[in-house]
Amino acid sequence: MLKNIRIVLVNTSHPGNIGAAARAMKNMGLSDLCLVEPRKFPHGDADARAAGATDVLENAQVVDNLDQALSDCQLVVGASARSRTIPWPIVNPRELAAIVEPLPEDVRVAVLFGREDRGLTNDELQRCHHHVHIPVNEEFSSLNIAAAVQVITYELRMSKVLGADEARPQWGTEWDVELADNGELERLFDHLEETLTDVEFLDPEKPRNLMPRLRRLFLRALPDKIEVNILRGMLTAIQKCNRR
Amino acid sequence: MLKNIRIVLVNTSHPGNIGAAARAMKNMGLSDLCLVEPRKFPHGDADARAAGATDVLENAQVVDNLDQALSDCQLVVGASARSRTIPWPIVNPRELAAIVEPLPEDVRVAVLFGREDRGLTNDELQRCHHHVHIPVNEEFSSLNIAAAVQVITYELRMSKVLGADEARPQWGTEWDVELADNGELERLFDHLEETLTDVEFLDPEKPRNLMPRLRRLFLRALPDKIEVNILRGMLTAIQKCNRR
Structure with missing residues (x-):
């Protein structure tokens, strides 16, 4: 199931962050990485920080826009640092894992991470079903992208590792129709x-x-x-x- | 309470990892960093990766041996990648948080992280009350030190945040409009x-x-x-x- 979760990095500036994100993904059992207009990629810094996860980098899709990254995804979640003017459903990483865990295995999930300096735009955030917010120290809230990928993929993995038998259907029964992409x-x-x-x-x-x-x-x-x-x-x- | 948790990095080789660990700590509300015989410190790479967490680096204690790092700590936990020959109480990061959360506020806790290439020695691990193991993908289990610090401090923070106010707004901010009747x-x-x-x-x-x-x-x-x-x-x- 972790194979059906795509990590989408939007306009990443530093290739080292891409490599570190790939390593975090592979550590947690994920492999589907998509890069939307990375500033520099491929790049030696990405390879260096990926350590043994170069296969994740090599198999990464590089695309021009978010549409291409998301077209086959049914659930889209955006990592968001701030609360927005329009309230949007927001979950913490553990709650996200509790949403993803009971989904049918063929549902493709995308988790979006924005730019190092200013995250995702409002338009990008409005493409998302949910926002996920890591409950950081409010006085020092700018989390490194790879660190955010690490925390969120850790929670997704934990819910698999711990929760396999506690899983209860999210809707009282199996949903009978495939979700829209x-x-x-x-x-x-x-x-x-x-x-x-x-x-x-x-x-x-x-x-x-x-x-x-x-x-x-x-x-x-x-x-x-x-x-x-x-x-x-x-x-x-x-x-x-x-x-x- | 998070102020009473000390992160101890033992013989870290790459100063960039020290900086990234400091950033992860500050993001999660921790500030007590102790470095046991770091290979290179202070160092520009540490400052660069710390981003705005240079105060954590500046206040870090640098010591010669583990005794000095642990002398005033009541609970010592070692991050461990592998299962050891001698069975030892082992917890995952969430279980660690559940142990730490109910402790009295004046209990000082140390979490030890070992070398990039070979972790903590058996002697060091045997100084610990518990070992904490992050449930990684067994096929690619070598976690970056700062990533491990990130995951463990995240769990420690989550147990505070969730325990403290469960009345967290569901939508990232207070929903601004009354629900329809x-x-x-x-x-x-x-x-x-x-x-x-x-x-x-x-x-x-x-x-x-x-x-x-x-x-x-x-x-x-x-x-x-x-x-x-x-x-x-x-x-x-x-x-x-x-x-x-």
Whole structure:
């Protein structure tokens, strides 16, 4: 199951951090690393800090944007240092592990880590179902990226190691439908935005926080494929009526 | 209480690891660092990797032997990668935290970390009340020292943070809006059903499981009053367009 968890590093500046993150991953039994526009990669510093985890670096995907990193992921979680203006579901690493542990084995999970100096952008954070926050000392809260990867992958591993038999289904029963992947969700949000503009509920000149609030609402529910299909069908019906 | 936990690094080779350990400590609210015969210290690499935790480095005690490091400590725990020939009480980091958390505040605890290449010696391990082992991937078990300090200090902090205030806000910040009540939700679902019938997406003769699925989706997200208002506004806009 740890194999289905992808670590996504966004715009990492220091290649040493990429190497250290790869080492932390492999120590904890993870192998799927994706780098979104790394500043310098491949790089000798990455290899040096990876120690024996060069296979994780060699197999890392390097992509141009977050869409490519997330397209086949059903659950997206962003590491977040700060509380945001719009409240978003936030968990600590242990709570994250408790969410991930009971998921079916074929659910692909992505955990995003932002830039060394300023983390993830608001847009990137709004792509996420949940945010994960490590409860740091508030007076010295800037955690090294590889250290954050270490803590979170440690918790994910611990829940496997400890929890295998305590696992209880998250929904009272096995969920009967595959969860929607990131691409399906993004197409849903595009379609929703388009439809709300058509019916003049959304003013593209003054969007306010309408789309972020709707994204947050739907992402919180972790929709499955049938639910997304229903919503898409609903939007198509609305557009058809509107154009008649 | 975290102030009473001393991190002891024994014969560390790379000063960068000392700096990264100091940073991890400060992030987690610890400040008492003791270095037993470090190979190179002070050193620019230590300062660089410490980021803003140079105060921890500056206040670090540098000593010649383990006796000096441990003389005022009541509980000594050694980080151990391998199982040893002589069985010894061994705990994982969470169990260590559960041991440390209820101790009286004036008990001084030391956690020892060994050399990069071969850890602690048998003599050193036998100075310890307990050994602490991080449950790593057995196929790639050599954990960076600073990463090990990070994981263990994280667990020590978590037991404080979780033990202290369980009333932590669920959403990263106080949710800013009151949750919708049952009446508001039922009116939303009535309105949704009416609108979906208007746009001919829902056939009242053959409703299938459409409304139950949509109810389940929205209820899962536990919507607040503003979110319900947005959805109601959206439905009104759709109906208005449709009737034009």
